Amino acid sequence: MTTSDPGPDTPEDALSERDRAVLAVERQSWSGPGAKERAIREQLGISPTRYYQLLNALLDDHRALAEDPVTVNRLRRIRDARRARR
Template sequence: MAGAGPAGDKAGARPLSDRDLAVLALERAGAADPGVKERAIRERLGMSPTRYYQLLNALLDDDRAERHDPVTVHRLRRVRQARRAAR
């Protein structure tokens, strides 16, 4: 999705931030229980789950995130699309 909006990749764009990488890493690791994931979001990343999911959704539209971790990003895009289709 080249140039997919403000989060999209542009020539000479800056690399993903440490926070962006941490969000992708947490998603890659997965969590068996939503409570465990929420606690990890708060403790490891120091943010609310609401903010986390806002950042995650923006990352799913960012070409840099796709290049960094294509398996995770593609999986999460499929999940997001299935949820949208179910509405």
């Protein structure tokens, strides 16, 4: 690797802490209605609407796929199935 080739572990290739937190919330299981939305507000300090906007963008981000392929691929399958039903 040359000095002009920063490699895959450089800051511009890393997800932000917020992006990692969004993926972490998505990995959790939720006990009942409203629990996830409450956790989004408490843990991330954002609205559920903003959370889902960020999550949807992450699903198309190669860095998110590299960070958490199981979660990202699962969510992509769900998203694709919903789109196919429309």
